[in-house]
Amino acid sequence: MKLELFEHNQKAYEAAISMMAETGKAAIIHPTGTGKSLIAFKLAMEHPQASVYWLAPSSYIYHTQLENLQKLMKPDSSDNQIQSPDNITFISYSRLMHNEELIEKIQPDYIVLDEFHRCGAAEWGKSVKKLLDAHKTAKILGLSATNIRYLDNQRDMAEEIFDGCIASEMTLGEAMAKGILSTPKYVMAMYSYGEELKKLKQRIQAMESRSSARKNMELLEQLRRALEKADGPDKIFEKHMRMEGKIHGKYIVFCSSREHMDEMTEHMHEWFDSVDTSPHRYVAYYSNPETSKAFAEFKADKSEHLKLLYCIDMLNEGVHVDDVDGVILLRPTVSPIIYMQQIGRCLSAGTNKTPLIFDLVDNFESLYSIDCLTEEIDQAFSLMPCTQVEREKFKDRFRIYDEVKECRQLFGQLQSSLSSTWDNYYLAACAYHRDHGNLKVPKDYVTDDGLTLGSWIQTQRKVYSGKIAGGLTADKIEKLNLIGMIWNVRKNSFDTAYEELEKYHEQHGNLDIKSRYVTESGYPLGKWINNIRVAAKKKGKEAVLNKEQLKKLEALGMIWDKNSEIWDVYISAAKKYYEETGDLHIPVRYVTEDGVALGNWLSSIKNGKSGRKMRAETLTDEQKAQLKKLGINLENTNNTVWNSKYELAKKYYTEHGNLNIPVAYCVDGVKLGRWISNIRSKRKNPDSSGMMLDESRIAMLDSIGMDWK
Structure with missing residues (x-):
């Protein structure tokens, strides 16, 4: 039986096959719930003669993926025996680390690195590097919801392992905007605020100005009353679970630690008795020997009761449960990566259900986490050919219920008042301009004194454009202009990018820029140039850039078609070798002095394993003629x-x-x-x-x- 993929995964599969043929490696970065593991299963099933070695953080993750494969291939089967494709050999990263003698014994044609961002771990990473170094001719496929190790100096594992060869990349917001993942109902609230109010009170008491302190104490009192008036977790859960008809649903409850989980489970009856006086509670964490049993029972539970699976970190990645009705995030401030992964646990491709996301926090800053998701959605829509009506329809589906809206507004006022006045922020902006030569302040930038300068700069732009009210006088506008204030970021983006392109060209002599490349100043130049290529391919160059901008890019040697550029590099290397030796009898592992893997490329061409873009029937006549001049006749290669x-x-x-x-x-x-x-x-x-x-x-x-x- 043939494995049929969703359209987005089929495109990713084809792109990965092509990229592996050209470079030997390909990474796929798709959010949780989109079915990316099926891409690797299809690779194995479409190449039954190939030996596929599949690495993942745990056998538990792989077994769950096999279950999902069986449901797709045999939806009506009651067979509990999960069969892995015959040509796949599974090895956990941990097992590889403790059994490195396996590396020399195996002969992989393909290596799948599932959750490849985990290869950045010190010991696991060493073993994976030894594996890849020992089998340079094996093609590598990487799967992950993220390539960035957020708490590890922002390491980009797509660059480190795959040299930036990303066959397909999609954010969670993009998957939602495109309708690939189901659109949730999002509920924001706080379950604890005592410590937060205490910290704010201490900051107010430390103020030198008594009048300012009195003013802020009044704001703090308003905030306290608003929080007390707001619904507690019990009312919030009851209201929204009943509203959606999911009082007997399945929910994953994310906690930050074992101690935090113990504390949260103590609140279970207090918070959920108004929904179900006898909820079914399950607990899952890696060091618990009963976890597998608990997780299996949670998945199998079809009772008319509320089902709650409390977990710490084991469901952040890799494992997906199809019939989850929602997630409950009980969290302190965490990385945006973990935040996105946890949200993704209740979103699935190919379903029309509306999952519930309860984002309950114990600090004010975390109430703004949703901003990173909405920004991804907005960015996706800005690049999609859709109408305003379609955007509005999506907004109707993606409902956000802010149960602490008034509290957030009061906190914003208090935070602004406590941080500083406009003049103090302006002095901080002047200092930034003096140190960096510009006012391109990252939106999350905070000064050493604790001033949220990036947020302040964005606020000035919004006031200037009339989006929000504010006291931005002509005098203040002039002051900001003197230090290079950029009022329209979009209009300025080409000029900024072009300046960085000129610097790159001066240093490297070309514009062969990897998609993940970021300049020393922090500008995402690779992403910008990749977006321009994609937009130009879809809409035409003239629809994306004006004549002057096109002329500037052409003068720098803009690479519009990356595949054509790659072909030129390899064919030039082949010509040079042929001229020097008179033939192309090259060992598979041969690499030129310039670092071109010529042997592997020629072997792939001759054996017809180069993927769709390099097969004989898809090469241009000119490319076939170039190969023929070097003694490679594709018509007879396979027979030979x-x-x-x-x-x-x-x-x-x-x-x-x-x-x-x-x-x-x-x-x-x-x-x-x-x-x-x-x-x-x-x-x-x-x-x-x-x-x-x-x-x-x-x-x-x-x-x-x-x-x-």
């Missing part, structure tokens, strides 16, 4: 390769009287045993991709005693 291996098999038959060749047997660098094994598999599965096995070839093999069993 097959015949050469057949002659080796014939020689083996003459010497041994049979073709019972061990799978690991190699001769003259050819994996003859694997080739014979692949032929047997092809005859048993004639519809699978791979080599051509017609009647004439079968007859040739029969003539030298082929055993088809």
Whole structure:
């Protein structure tokens, strides 16, 4: 049975196959719930003769992915035996670390690195590096919801492992905007605020100005009353669960630590009795031996009761439960990556259900976490060809219930008053301009004195454009203009990017910029140039840039078609080698002095394994002609390769009287045993991709005693 992927995953699969053919590696960065593990399963199923080694943080994650595969392939099956595809060998990162002797014993054609951002861990990373170094000809496929290690100096694992070769990248907001993931109902509230009010009171009492202190104490008292008036968790859960008809639903409750989980479970009856006086509670965390049992029982629970799975971190990644009705985030401030992963646990591709997200926090700053999600959604819509009506329809579906809206507004006023006056912020802006030469302040930038300068700069822009009210006088506008204030960021973006492009070109002599490249000043130049390429391909260059801008980019040597540029690099290296040696009999692992993996590229071309973009039928006539001049005739390549291996098999038959060749047997660098094994598999599965096995070839093999069993 053929594995059919959702459209977004099929496109990612095709892009990954093509990229692996060209570079030997490809990363896919898709959010939780989009089914990215199925891309790797399809790779294995479409290449049954290939040996696939699948690495992941735990066997638990892999087993759950197999369950999802079985549901898709056999939706009506009651068989509890989960079968992994025959050509996949699973190894956890931990097992590889403790059994590095396996590295030399295996012969992978493909290596799948699931949750590849975890390869940045010190010990796991060492083992993975040894594996990749030992098998340079194996193609690498990486899967993850994120490539950034947020708490590890923002390390970009797509750059470190895949050299920036990202076949497909999608944010959670983009997946929601495009309708790939279900659109949730989002509820914001606080479950504890005593400590926060205490901290604010201490800051007010430390103020030198008594009049300012009195004013802020009044604001603090208003905030306290607003919080007391706001609904508590019990009323919030009851209201929204009943409103959505999900009082007997399944919810994953995320906690930050074991101590935090114990504290939160003590509140279970206090918070949920108004929904269900007998909720079913489950607990899951890695060090608990009962976790697997609890998780299985939670998934199987179909009772008419509220189901709550309290967990710490094991469901942040890799594991997805299809029928979850929502998530409850009981969290302190955490990384945006973990925030997005936790939200993604209740979002699934291919479903129309409306999950519930309860974002309950114990600090004011975390109430603004949703901003990173809405920004992703806005950015996705800005790049999508959709109408304003479609955007409004999405907003109607993505309902946000701010149960502490008044409290947030009061906190914003108090925070603004406590932080400083306009003049103090202006002095901080002057200092930033003096140190950096510009006023391109990141939105989350905070000064050493604790001033939220990035947020303040954005506020000035909003006041200037009339989006919000404020006292931005002509005198203040003039002051900001003197230090280079950018009022319209979008209009300024091309000029900013072009300045960075000029610097890059001066340093490197080209514009071959990786998509994840960020300049020393923090500008995401790779992302900008990639967005320009994509937009130009979809809409045309003239629709994206004006004539002057196009002229400027062309003068710097803008690369509009990256694939064409890559072809030029490899074919130039092949010509140079041919001119120096007179042939192209190059070892597979040969790399030129310039770092071009010419041997692997030529091997892929000759063996027809280069993916869709490099197969003979998709090469241009000019590219075919270039190869032919170098002695590579694609019309006859496959026959030549097959015949050469057949002659080796014939020689083996003459010497041994049979073709019972061990799978690991190699001769003259050819994996003859694997080739014979692949032929047997092809005859048993004639519809699978791979080599051509017609009647004439079968007859040739029969003539030298082929055993088809």
